[in-house]
Amino acid sequence: xxxxxxxxxxxxxxxxxxxxxxxxxxxxxxxxxxxxxxxxxxxxxxxxxxxxxxxxxxxxxxxxxxxxxxxxxxxxxxxxxxxxxxxxxxxxxxxxxxxxxxxxxxxxxxxxxxxxxxxxxxxxxxxxxxxxxxxxxxxxxxxxxxxxxxxxxxxxxxxxxxxxxxxxxxxxxxxxxxxxxxxxxxxxxxxxxxxxxxxxxxxxxxxxxxxxxxxxxxxxxxxxxxxxxxxxxxxxxxxxxxxxxxxxxxxxxxxxxxxxxxxxxxxxxxxxxxxxxxxxxxxxxxxxxxxxxxxxxxxxxxxxxxxxxxxxxxxxxxxxxxxxxxxxxxxxxxxxxxxx
Numbered sequence: 001x002x003x004x005x006x007x008x009x010x011x012x013x014x015x016x017x018x019x020x021x022x023x024x025x026x027x028x029x030x031x032x033x034x035x036x037x038x039x040x041x042x043x044x045x046x047x048x049x050x051x052x053x054x055x056x057x058x059x060x061x062x063x064x065x066x067x068x069x070x071x072x073x074x075x076x077x078x079x080x081x082x083x084x085x086x087x088x089x090x091x092x093x094x095x096x097x098x099x100x101x102x103x104x105x106x107x108x109x110x111x112x113x114x115x116x117x118x119x120x121x122x123x124x125x126x127x128x129x130x131x132x133x134x135x136x137x138x139x140x141x142x143x144x145x146x147x148x149x150x151x152x153x154x155x156x157x158x159x160x161x162x163x164x165x166x167x168x169x170x171x172x173x174x175x176x177x178x179x180x181x182x183x184x185x186x187x188x189x190x191x192x193x194x195x196x197x198x199x200x201x202x203x204x205x206x207x208x209x210x211x212x213x214x215x216x217x218x219x220x221x222x223x224x225x226x227x228x229x230x231x232x233x234x235x236x237x238x239x240x241x242x243x244x245x246x247x248x249x250x251x252x253x254x255x256x257x258x259x260x261x262x263x264x265x266x267x268x269x270x271x272x273x274x275x276x277x278x279x280x281x282x283x284x285x286x287x288x289x290x291x292x293x294x295x296x297x298x299x300x301x302x303x304x305x306x307x308x309x310x311x312x313x314x315x316x317x318x319x320x321x322x323x324x325x326x327x328x329x330x331x332x333x334x335x336x337x338x339x340x
Contacts, residue, residue, distance in 0.1 A: 010162035013147035016063050019140075021083075021092045024054065024061035029181035030174050033063040033157040035141075035150045038080060038099040039073035039106050046154045047100035049167055053174065060174060064096060065141040067153050077138065079106035082115070082125075084134035089120050198222060229264055229271070236273060236300045237262045243298035244277065244291050251290070255281040273304070 016022065016031055034050065036043040054062055066083065068076030079099055086095035098114050099106055108129070115125040128134060145155070148162065156163040158173045165173070189207040196203055200221035202213045213231060215221025226234065237260040248255035259278040264271065277295055279288060295301070 010149050010164070012157045012160040012162070014144035015160070016061075020063045020065065021087060021096070022061055022063045023093055025059060026061070028059055028061045029184075030057075030059070030177045031061045031063060031159055032170075032174065033065065033160075035065050035067040035145045035148075035153060035155045037067055037069050037073065037076050037153040038083065038096075039076040040069060040153045042152075043154045044100050046167055049170070053171055057171075057174065065145060066138050067142055067145045067150055067155070068138065069153060075106045075108075077135070078108060078111065078129060080138045080141075081129060081132065081134045082106075082111045084137045085125055085128045086115070086118060086120060088128075088134070089118075091118050091120065094118050198224075201225070233262045233264050233273060236275065236298075236304065239298045239300035240275060240277065240295045243294050244279070247291055247294035248281075251287075253281070253287050253291070254283060255279060255291070257281075 012033060016033065022031075032050075032053075034046075036046070050062065054060055066080035068080045070076045083092055083095045083099065086092050095114060095118060098117070102110070104110050111129070112122060112126060115122050148155075148157070156170060158170075159177045163170060163173050192205040193213075194203045194205075195201075196212075198214070198221075200215045200219075201224055204211050204213055212225035213227060214224040215227045216223045219227070221227070241258050241260045244258045245255065247253075257280050259280075261276040261278075263274045265274075266272070275295070277292070279291055283291070
């Protein structure tokens, strides 16, 4: 038996889209995709298990894609097409449930009987079966399964990663996917920046903390607090130290304390931060390298290397009168705003 290995994963080749049959919330942390066959006994056995999982976890979105294995089950393709015909009447999931819940098989007489139970246009239903009007819709699902290396049914994908373990462990995989998504919902504390009577000095509030940001005298400030680049430098240093310590704790390394020294300078290629890390503790060379690698992977370092998306919206406070606006005379921008 395989295992759910996301480090060497088989990925879903065709992302879930508008043409898929999906039930559950559109906005969700976990999407479960099944490639299944209505004529397959294993899929019928999995049906109740999946139904129970979705009942207990209604926040999971479930997508079913047909993968009829007609070389094993002669009625597989007609059953898949019957579900597509029902979908054209807006009743895919009603047909899906009935196809899996019964023990009478999926031969044509039963398909017609189910169409009648669902109050479909039976004459049209039989005509679409005879002409194979929905064969191409089923075929597209099959092809996406081939591209995703679906070798048997049922095959599941959890958030686009093929699940290669026993069915009983599927809830664990769903739970892992939910835990992985938790940081996406983390709300960081808001920051509030207000200008002061000094044109360069800014008053900053983050959570319960108040501080002042200013510029050095050579940049037309009064040096009443760290400047924007100083704050960024401090963020990188603090994030580095925290990440190194967290890594040492996670791997039970003998790290007593860490010290990070930071410098910054302008170069022809842009702004340059230099970082020196002193690790105190009984560490091997391999462990030192491990912590150095952790420092390079700290969130602020990754942000500085790869950029970050920023959305901006500006509004005008009409309460500011013309006289007060005149107290902020126009001038050339300070060097820190232009990278000079």
